[in-house]
Amino acid sequence: MEVREGESIQKAIDSLEKGDTVKVFPGIYHEFLFVDKTHFTLSGVIVNGKWPVLDGEAKLNDGVIGSGANFLIENFHIKNYKANGVMTQGAGNIIMRKLIVENTGIYGIYPTMGTNVVVEDTVSLGIADAAIYIGMCHNVDVRRNEVYGSVIGIEIENSTNVLIEGNTVYDNSAGIVAFALPGLPLKKVENVIIRKNFIFDNNHRNFAEPGALVAGVPPGIGIGVMAGDEVTIEGNIIRRNSFAGIGIGDNNLLPNSKSPDPDVEPNPDRNKVLENVFIDNGSRKWNDFISWIFYVIRVVFSGNPIPESPNGGKVGIFPEGYDIVASGKGKDNCLSSPDSVTKIGTSEYGICSPKESTEQIKTMIGDPKLGEAKSDARELGKQVFGAVCSGCHSMTLRTVGPPIKEIQDKYKKDVYGVVSFASMPKKVREGFIEMPSQKYLGNEKLTAVANYILNLKDEGSKGVVK
Amino acid sequence: MEPPSDFFLSSLCPSGWKTEKGSCVINYQYINSLEKNGGLGQSLPNVKLDPKVIDLGRYLFFDPILSGDKQLSCAHCHHPAYSLSDGRKQSIGKDGTGYGPERKNGVVLKRSAPSLWNVLYMKHLFWEGRAANLEDQADGPLYSPDEMGSSPAIIESRLNENPFYQKMFRLAYGQKGTKISAELVVDAISSFERSLVSFSSRFDKWSTGDKEALSDEELLGYNVFRSFVARCAECHPPPMFTNNVFATIGVLDSGVRDYGRETITGQDLLRGSFRVPSLRNIAKTAPYMHAGNLETLEEVVNFYNEGGGRGNGAPSDLRIHWHVRKMGLSQNEITSLISFLKALTDESSMPKFPKSVPSGLPVALELESYHRSSKK
Numbered sequence: 001m002e003v004r005e006g007e008s009i010q011k012a013i014d015s016l017e018k019g020d021t022v023k024v025f026p027g028i029y030h031e032f033l034f035v036d037k038t039h040f041t042l043s044g045v046i047v048n049g050k051w052p053v054l055d056g057e058a059k060l061n062d063g064v065i066g067s068g069a070n071f072l073i074e075n076f077h078i079k080n081y082k083a084n085g086v087m088t089q090g091a092g093n094i095i096m097r098k099l100i101v102e103n104t105g106i107y108g109i110y111p112t113m114g115t116n117v118v119v120e121d122t123v124s125l126g127i128a129d130a131a132i133y134i135g136m137c138h139n140v141d142v143r144r145n146e147v148y149g150s151v152i153g154i155e156i157e158n159s160t161n162v163l164i165e166g167n168t169v170y171d172n173s174a175g176i177v178a179f180a181l182p183g184l185p186l187k188k189v190e191n192v193i194i195r196k197n198f199i200f201d202n203n204h205r206n207f208a209e210p211g212a213l214v215a216g217v218p219p220g221i222g223i224g225v226m227a228g229d230e231v232t233i234e235g236n237i238i239r240r241n242s243f244a245g246i247g248i249g250d251n252n253l254l255p256n257s258k259s260p261d262p263d264v265e266p267n268p269d270r271n272k273v274l275e276n277v278f279i280d281n282g283s284r285k286w287n288d289f290i291s292w293i294f295y296v297i298r299v300v301f302s303g304n305p306i307p308e309s310p311n312g313g314k315v316g317i318f319p320e321g322y323d324i325v326a327s328g329k330g331k332d333n334c335l336s337s338p339d340s341v342t343k344i345g346t347s348e349y350g351i352c353s354p355k356e357s358t359e360q361i362k363t364m365i366g367d368p369k370l371g372e373a374k375s376d377a378r379e380l381g382k383q384v385f386g387a388v389c390s391g392c393h394s395m396t397l398r399t400v401g402p403p404i405k406e407i408q409d410k411y412k413k414d415v416y417g418v419v420s421f422a423s424m425p426k427k428v429r430e431g432f433i434e435m436p437s438q439k440y441l442g443n444e445k446l447t448a449v450a451n452y453i454l455n456l457k458d459e460g461s462k463g464v465v466k
Numbered sequence: 467m468e469p470p471s472d473f474f475l476s477s478l479c480p481s482g483w484k485t486e487k488g489s490c491v492i493n494y495q496y497i498n499s500l501e502k503n504g505g506l507g508q509s510l511p512n513v514k515l516d517p518k519v520i521d522l523g524r525y526l527f528f529d530p531i532l533s534g535d536k537q538l539s540c541a542h543c544h545h546p547a548y549s550l551s552d553g554r555k556q557s558i559g560k561d562g563t564g565y566g567p568e569r570k571n572g573v574v575l576k577r578s579a580p581s582l583w584n585v586l587y588m589k590h591l592f593w594e595g596r597a598a599n600l601e602d603q604a605d606g607p608l609y610s611p612d613e614m615g616s617s618p619a620i621i622e623s624r625l626n627e628n629p630f631y632q633k634m635f636r637l638a639y640g641q642k643g644t645k646i647s648a649e650l651v652v653d654a655i656s657s658f659e660r661s662l663v664s665f666s667s668r669f670d671k672w673s674t675g676d677k678e679a680l681s682d683e684e685l686l687g688y689n690v691f692r693s694f695v696a697r698c699a700e701c702h703p704p705p706m707f708t709n710n711v712f713a714t715i716g717v718l719d720s721g722v723r724d725y726g727r728e729t730i731t732g733q734d735l736l737r738g739s740f741r742v743p744s745l746r747n748i749a750k751t752a753p754y755m756h757a758g759n760l761e762t763l764e765e766v767v768n769f770y771n772e773g774g775g776r777g778n779g780a781p782s783d784l785r786i787h788w789h790v791r792k793m794g795l796s797q798n799e800i801t802s803l804i805s806f807l808k809a810l811t812d813e814s815s816m817p818k819f820p821k822s823v824p825s826g827l828p829v830a831l832e833l834e835s836y837h838r839s840s841k842k
Contacts, residue, residue, distance in 0.1 A: 065692060113703070185710065213788040
């Protein structure tokens with residue numbers, strides 16, 4: 001299905017079944033899109049360098065929200081939405097790639113609650129919270145993205161099995177962060193690899209909305225780990241981040257992140273900082289006397305060294321000027337070459353084993369079944385059968401209608417035959433009442449149930465069909 | 467009304483359930499996948515219940531014999547006519563007369579009675595989550611002097627003297643039921659409460675592919691609901707419409723200051739935080755919030771739209787959840803959001819009201835005010 005400028009993308013989405021592709025040609029579209037179907041592809045077509053643009057004009061809420069598994073979105077320029085650029089909710093097997101996302105109010109690219117999520121080859125800028133935000137997901141690859149001019153470049157929140165590789169992250173308040181936050185249904189950040197990224201000049205003024213969680217993030221952080229476990233940082237180039245190249249701490253770091261959640265373990269454990277390149281981190285440039293005075297006054301009165309921190313929360317005073325700044329208690333953390341980095345707070349850190357490497361891990365994406373909708377067609381067929389058909393049809397006995405065995409003998413593998421009969425039944429057998437039309441179930445359910453019926457095996461008295 | 471000579475325990479599963487090998491299991495007719503619903507990556511409850519125990523629990527639930535003064539049943543505050551709540555700001559416990567909004571003259575309790583729909587899904591019971599399961603929860607209202615003012619001894623002596631209950635417990639529990647214990651009573655009531663499911667709203671039909679089930683306005687409302695401007699779906703994700711955590715939104719109390727979850731854990735960070743309730747049947751369970759101080763869905767949506775407690779003068783010592791913020795919704799968005807919330811209504815599995823109970827005591831029933839919206 002093709003959509004051209006002046007037509008509605010949403011109309012096209014709504015008119016299609018699952019497993020379809022909508023191709024959107026270049027032009028400007030002022031729409032917010034919702035995809036509540038599985039196996040769906042939303043694909044922009046780029047003609048002579050012109051992209052299809054989704055423009056919310058600062059009036060619409062979100063660019064795209066997907067809730068179906070196996071969703072792919074690519075080749076869109078998404079800008080000026082009040083909330084998020086692209087978001088998926090509860091859906092797995094997601095691919096988001098080749099997107100430009102700019103000036104969206106909260107997050108740029110935001111998959112939540114999904115398993116098997118790929119975010120690659122995107123550019124995000126000017127996002128007032130996290131440009132790429134991995135929220136409560138499992139098995140995620142974030143690769144080769146460029147993120148700049150945002151409060152947080154890439155944020156991993158309460159997710160497990162995440163690979164962040166080959167991204168270019170600059171001019172944000174903080175580059176890449178992994179946070180375990182309290183008060184959410186999933187309780188930890190675990191098994192994260194941050195590898196081979198370019199992370200430089202993340203000193204942007206923090207322009208998050210006051211009260212937002214990230215409003216308390218001090219500008220000047222390359223990589224931040226808060227209460228995360230098993231985060232491995234390897235092979236990154238980390239340059240000119242004025243507060244700290246890498247900051248690792250517990251849940252007391254931010255005014256809003258102190259953990260009142262008994263299920264969130266607040267300390268960073270088993271994190272590994274392997275070989276990285278650190279250049280000129282932790283040298284905050286105070287180029288005028290006035291700022292210094294204000295800074296000292298603020299620290300004295302609030303104990304809070306962070307210029308843009310809201311709520312007057314205490315964050316703990318870090319000295320400045322280090323490649324690696326650590327705070328809080330944590331167990332079994334290690335550094336590869338502690339002597340070649342400037343560091344503070346790492347006295348409890350061990351030395352990582354020289355054999356330690358993440359090289360053999362190429363991806364975190366797992367079996368697609370994990371991300372599939374639990375209900376494949378068969379499951380749907382089973383449900384429809386249980387809800388609708390089983391009242392009148394049993395496997396071998398004649399109840400109200402003929403037994404399934406007879407239907408199977410008659411139709412063999414002719415799914416369509418069953419579907420069309422069920423849509424427009426005729427009286428066939430003497431002594432049986434005519435079946436009411438099942439057309440109201442719609443094509444998807446009828447096809448699923450017809451497949452289910454024709455493949456149903458007689459399990460005898462067990463009555464369970466595997 | 468004369469009690470019938472015989473109370474019969476149904477061996478059929480209640481509405482919303484189906485029989486599987488002699489037990490009842492939930493019939494998730496429309497919830498065919500969480501992912502498809504854009505839901506929470508969390509499994510739906512799959513419990514097996516005994517239909518006879520459910521039915522016994524139903525009689526106990528409606529029978530005032532369990533309360534010290536024989537005046538109060540569970541159903542007085544969790545009434546079918548008020549969608550298993552009582553339509554009150556704050557519930558009235560001991561010494562009251564009547565039920566629902568008309569109830570008066572008794573001990574006014576601190577909080578609003580939560581509705582029991584899908585209570586089997588809740589990981590924490592009571593607004594501040596002080597009980598972890600329904601069995602522990604039942605001890606609260608049963609034995610609180612402000613509510614039913616009963617005791618295990620009272621319950622056991624009365625029920626063991628009642629021939630109907632003697633027979634029914636034996637029927638439901640076999641040998642175990644020959645001597646009625648308070649524990650068995652609570653077990654039966656909990657079973658009944660677990661049977662109160664609501665998973666067949668128009669939203670569920672829509673999410674399993676019936677695109678006609680929601681109107682355009684309701685669909686727009688759903689899109690506002692899950693948009694990141696409103697962020698409702700963050701704490702109320704489908705299909706359960708709760709994420710089972712505690713959140714501080716800064717809603718005001720009715721009367722005395724309520725410290726919520728802090729009173730349980732002692733953490734000031736949890737001051738004024740309460741259990742996130744499910745939104746299923748929310749249109750039927752006004753007034754809203756832990757102290758019932760918001761009377762309509764409009765008031766609730768406006769409260770959030772103004773930034774929750776941040777915009778409504780909540781005490782400054784509350785740490786309000788970072789998702790609660792000024793939304794700036796348009797009037798059209800607000801209206802459609804409310805329409806959507808109404809599409810979460812499904813009372814098709816409302817339990818049957820027993821016309822009389824084994825004790826012969828009067829049940830909290832006025833036929834005029836009790837309309838069952840059943841889809842037979």
